[in-house]
Amino acid sequence: MRDVAIIGTGMTKFGNLGRVTSRELVTSAALEAMNDAGVERGDIDAVYLGELSGDIFEHQMHAAPGIPDYLGLENTPSTRVEAACASGGLSVMHSIMAVAGGFYDVVLATGAEKMTNLPTAHVTEALSMCADDIYEVSLGVTFPGAFAMMARAHEMEYGTTPEMRAAVAVKNHKNAMDNPNAQFHKEITIEKVVNSIMVADPLTLYDCSPITDGAAAVVVVPWEDRHKYEGPAVKVRSFAQASDTMSLHDRPVLTGFKTTQIAARNAFERAQLQPKDIDIVEVHDCFTIAEIMAIEDMGFFKKGEGGKVTLDGVTARDGQIPVNVSGGLKAKGHPIGASGVAQVVEITNQLRDRAGPRQVPDVNIGMTQNLGGSGSTIVCHILERGD
Amino acid sequence: MEVGQPLSVIFWREVTKIQIEHVVEAYEKAINEDKIVGTKCLECKHVAVPPRPICRKCGSSDIEIVEVDPNGELITWTVIFVGPPTYEDRAPYIVGIVELENGERLTGLVDIPANELKYKMKVSATFDPEVKNAARLIWKSSE
Numbered sequence: 018m019r020d021v022a023i024i025g026t027g028m029t030k031f032g033n034l035g036r037v038t039s040r041e042l043v044t045s046a047a048l049e050a051m052n053d054a055g056v057e058r059g060d061i062d063a064v065y066l067g068e069l070s071g072d073i074f075e076h077q078m079h080a081a082p083g084i085p086d087y088l089g090l091e092n093t094p095s096t097r098v099e100a101a102c103a104s105g106g107l108s109v110m111h112s113i114m115a116v117a118g119g120f121y122d123v124v125l126a127t128g129a130e131k132m133t134n135l136p137t138a139h140v141t142e143a144l145s146m147c148a149d150d151i152y153e154v155s156l157g158v159t160f161p162g163a164f165a166m167m168a169r170a171h172e173m174e175y176g177t178t179p180e181m182r183a184a185v186a187v188k189n190h191k192n193a194m195d196n197p198n199a200q201f202h203k204e205i206t207i208e209k210v211v212n213s214i215m216v217a218d219p220l221t222l223y224d225c226s227p228i229t230d231g232a233a234a235v236v237v238v239p240w241e242d243r244h245k246y247e248g249p250a251v252k253v254r255s256f257a258q259a260s261d262t263m264s265l266h267d268r269p270v271l272t273g274f275k276t277t278q279i280a281a282r283n284a285f286e287r288a289q290l291q292p293k294d295i296d297i298v299e300v301h302d303c304f305t306i307a308e309i310m311a312i313e314d315m316g317f318f319k320k321g322e323g324g325k326v327t328l329d330g331v332t333a334r335d336g337q338i339p340v341n342v343s344g345g346l347k348a349k350g351h352p353i354g355a356s357g358v359a360q361v362v363e364i365t366n367q368l369r370d371r372a373g374p375r376q377v378p379d380v381n382i383g384m385t386q387n388l389g390g391s392g393s394t395i396v397c398h399i400l401e402r403g404d
Numbered sequence: 405m406e407v408g409q410p411l412s413v414i415f416w417r418e419v420t421k422i423q424i425e426h427v428v429e430a431y432e433k434a435i436n437e438d439k440i441v442g443t444k445c446l447e448c449k450h451v452a453v454p455p456r457p458i459c460r461k462c463g464s465s466d467i468e469i470v471e472v473d474p475n476g477e478l479i480t481w482t483v484i485f486v487g488p489p490t491y492e493d494r495a496p497y498i499v500g501i502v503e504l505e506n507g508e509r510l511t512g513l514v515d516i517p518a519n520e521l522k523y524k525m526k527v528s529a530t531f532d533p534e535v536k537n538a539a540r541l542i543w544k545s546s547e
């Protein structure tokens with residue numbers, strides 16, 4: 018097994034991007050990543066694409082070959098990876114595994130989603146299909162609904178208040194002000210979150226991530242080859258993935274994700290690191306409660322304290338451990354398949370001191386947590402500043 | 405029929421392989437007859453609801469379909485205001501997770517006014533005659 022480096026990043030603007038296809042968006046993000054890395058088109062050995070559903074959003078299955086097609090890389094192997102909202106994280110993970118295993122030397126890990134083609138009700142339906150179709154979706158359970166049931170359980174068990182959840186949204190909207198690619202550049206208040214319309218009680222509109230178009234890409238190479246290319250390298254210290262039941266009701270604990278606990282623990286063990294060694298984190302805040310549960314389950318805070326520490330500013334950009342400096346899914350936007358890749362883009366750029374106005378000083382080790390469905394898939398990556 | 409006893413109409417004790425492939429069908433057949441079934445592991449006696457092909461406790465695939473007690477306690481819920489197209493005209497509607505008497509849990513629609521909902525309130529399963537399969541399950545208060 019070879020050590021692996023990430024040497025280039027790219028992403029499109031996130032938002033409602035109008036008449037554009039996901040393969041055009043990926044092409045744009047991939048070219049940016051390739052230019053950043055200094056790799057030529059002919060260097061690319063393989064492409065991975067994280068995408069939830071070109072099928073439903075664009076009436077396009079078999080989306081992966083569209084990427085080498087538009088990049089002018091005909092005949093380059095390409096693979097679509099689907100794991101609900103963790104599709105992007107798994108695209109990166111499989112790219113890393115392919116390079117680590119020695120099968121390829123330069124891999125493009127990409128992710129995309131073109132969601133705004135459909136009305137909200139249809140997007141809600143498409144996303145809900147990531148839950149258990151027989152025992153949940155047929156009964157009207159939506160994605161916000163599933164997280165709302167967890168938010169209520171967390172509220173009953175630990176006293177996590179609407180204001181604590183709202184503090185996640187307020188922080189991430191503030192962070193997104195300094196991210197030119199973010200969907201929203203608008204600060205919000207706790208009152209605005211708490212008083213906005215209810216989507217799935219107790220989650221309001223501002224507790225939820227938006228419907229977004231966008232793509233992201235990174236270039237993955239062997240660590241030993243990193244100096245062959247222009248882009249400053251970040252080292253992949255570890256990754257880990259875990260699965261859980263399709264239905265929420267089949268899990269004994271509803272106040273967090275065992276999958277996050279397992280994936281984070283395994284990632285820490287493989288990297289021989291502990292939560293206190295992490296300088297910066299991007300977590301999957303598809304809903305405000307998801308960020309609170311993530312920072313607890315990853316081991317940064319005790320179970321039940323995630324809401325309080327967020328309200329106290331501990332996870333702010335200038336806090337003890339900055340969480341979602343990019344703006345997170347909440348304010349940067351959540352083009353499903355792109356989100357896991359965009360987390361790696363953010364951490365890579367932070368560790369290369371290339372995050373512009375939102376650069377966090379003195380960061381050496383960063384971590385991502387990407388979640389699929391109602392936590393049925395989790396993938397974590399730990400990255401370290403290169404030499 | 406006594407709770408916990410094999411449901412003979414959908415009971416394939418003799419051919420385990422067919423059982424494994426038909427746990428969803430067994431659940432749907434039963435709920436269409438206003439019953440909730442699970443799988444009882446013949447090794448460790450654990451009963452899983454909804455039915456599963458392999459016992460989560462011991463890994464055995466030696467299972468049989470059994471009817472379970474349709475009463476339980478509401479452990480979490482949400483009022484959904486933005487539903488998928490199939491549920492749009494029903495919004496707002498309530499879904500919740502109920503812990504059955506045997507400790508297993510099941511998601512269903514909840515037909516109880518939102519302001520009366522409380523943690524661990526007693527509920528029992530009822531069945532929507534207008535629809536088929538798992539979507540029939542509606543929890544009503546039994547307090």
Ligand SMILES: [Zn+2]
Nearest residue numbers: 445448459462
């Ligand atoms: Zn068993």
